[in-house]
Amino acid sequence: MELRFELKELHLKETFSIAYGSYDKRDVLLIQLSHQNCKGYGECVAIDYYQIDLKSFVLKLKEIQSQIETQKIIHPKEFFKFLFNLNLHSFLLSALDCAYWDLFGKLENKSFIELNQLPSENLVESSITISVGDIDKQIQKIQESSWNKFKVKCKGLNKSNIEKLLELNRNIALDSNASFTDEDCLWFQENAEVQKFSYLEQPRPIDQYKVLNKTGFANWMADEDCQNLASLDELIPYYKSVNIKLMKSGGLTPALEMIRKARELNYKIMIGCMTESTVGISAGCILASLVDYADLDGANLISNDYATGNFVENGKIILSRKPGLGIELK
Structure with missing residues (x-):
């Protein structure tokens, strides 16, 4: 080799x-x-x-x-x-x-x-990420997009912006990248309207999740708080959902194990990504039949993708069906 x-x-x-x-x-x-x-x-x-x-x-x-x-x-x-x-x-x-x-x-x-005898039908649809910015520009991007699911990045809680996003009546998730305060989190948990968001990802910095309560209205999703198998047990009282990313978990082999255990613990599961080419996205796509959410838009956000393989088109995950992960360099 x-x-x-x-x-x-x-x-x-x-x-x-x-x-x-x-x-x-x-x-x-x-x-x-x-x-x-x-x-x-x-x-x-x-x-x-x-x-x-x-x-x-x-x-x-x-x-x-x-x-x-x-x-x-x-x-x-x-x-x-x-x-x-x-x-x-x-x-x-x-x-x-x-x-x-x-x-x-x-x-x-x-x-x-x-090789793993996985289902290949009923693949979940991927969201596309709307980066932090002026709320009206974020809304414009959503309205002009051909995708159906969106992850909107935010920096802190702006209740007026939340109202505007909810009024769209679209499939939207929020990702604050750990920028919510404890008070913000309590507001979300006690506000029935936030059930309209598909999930709210990583509200607080790593290990500062004790304010969260999974029985509230917010579907809290752990990203950085969910690194490996051991973290799944610890997060049960706080998070309803977990974001499994291959780079965080160490690859496809441990990700399969994390998905299995997360299912046993009744978590909702997302297969997520970072800024990646089709090399990385191809690996994530093959797990899309095992999860509840997908955020695999990484290759769609770059201008110089150097590979072909499994891909996402307007949110639909399309598998190449080729051997291995189906990856070829351009």
Whole structure:
């Protein structure tokens, strides 16, 4: 098996703003695993919130390259055990896990869905994200969009803006990126109107969720608070829903386990994404039959996508049905 990796840059179609900053581009690390003329791909991105340093990931890959390349082709779940013992950051672990699933499926001439006997029908529809901005411009974007589901970013609570969004009578979720106060959260929980929002994502900073009460009117969804299997038990009294992202969880292998456990604990589940190319989005799309919500618009927001595979068109998730994760570079 051969390992290759490359630092690249994703360019946003327009400046994207969230509660803690704005950006026009994202640095990305593309990983390729190859064997017998088959190539598998995975990626991870530099996210300020998580203090990701891709150059340190490159140094780590150079350090472990020989260990990876001397591995025999084994089942991806066994390969994940090998990767897990290398003590990698979850973002890098995810890129390698996804690349190996893609490679293994291509070698076996079977898709990830076939290999895991997953359903491939009744895929949930993805939302598209509306970045922080003037409320009238946000509303205009919603009204002019051909998508049906929206995630509206906000910075803090503006009750007038909330009223305007609810008056649209559209499928809208709110994501404050941890910018709500405790008082804001209590207002949401006690206001029956907020049931019209499909969910309210990550209202408070990490580990400051004790003010939340899942029995209130708000469908609180954990994003940064939900990192791994262990967090699912801890969050039960506070959150109704969880956002599972491959880079947070460490890849497809642990994400499958998180989805299984989240179902057992009666959570609503979203498969989410960050700013990613079709390499990352393809991996997320194949889990869309297992969840209640999808937010897989990452590749739709960039102007220089360098891959093809599973994709999202006006919210509809379209699977390539090709072996592995179906990823090919352009």
